[in-house]
Amino acid sequence: MDATPLEIRRVEDRELHIAWADGHRTVFPNTWLRGHCQCATCVHELTGQRLLDTDAIRPDIKALEISLVGRYAIQIRWSDGHSTGIYPFRKLREWCLCEACEAARAGSRP
Ligand SMILES: [Zn+2]
Numbered sequence: 037m038d039a040t041p042l043e044i045r046r047v048e049d050r051e052l053h054i055a056w057a058d059g060h061r062t063v064f065p066n067t068w069l070r071g072h073c074q075c076a077t078c079v080h081e082l083t084g085q086r087l088l089d090t091d092a093i094r095p096d097i098k099a100l101e102i103s104l105v106g107r108y109a110i111q112i113r114w115s116d117g118h119s120t121g122i123y124p125f126r127k128l129r130e131w132c133l134c135e136a137c138e139a140a141r142a143g144s145r146p
Pocket residue numbers: 073074075076077078079118120121
């Protein structure tokens with residue numbers, strides 16, 4: 037599995053599309069990505085517990101700006117003013133919501 041994105045594209049202000057170097061494609065709804073922010077405000081650093089109330093995320097939330105963080109991650113500035121979240125490519129690839137990846141995850145579950 038290659039977690040190098042060739043292209044990261046915002047689609048209709050609702051989704052983020054990622055094309056990976058190995059040809060795989062991943063689509064994340066904005067609300068889903070915002071809900072999976074891993075920053076210290078959204079997730080407790082020690083317990084990993086989610087502090088963010090995902091019900092409070094606006095369904096029309098937009099990714100205003102996406103910037104690269106080194107060679108391993110992107111940082112997204114959201115329309116709700118939140119911008120501290122960093123999304124490592126490896127995580128994004130792991131989280132892929134497509135049917136094949138969902139099936140692979142289900143199969144590897146003990
Ligand atoms: Zn956050």
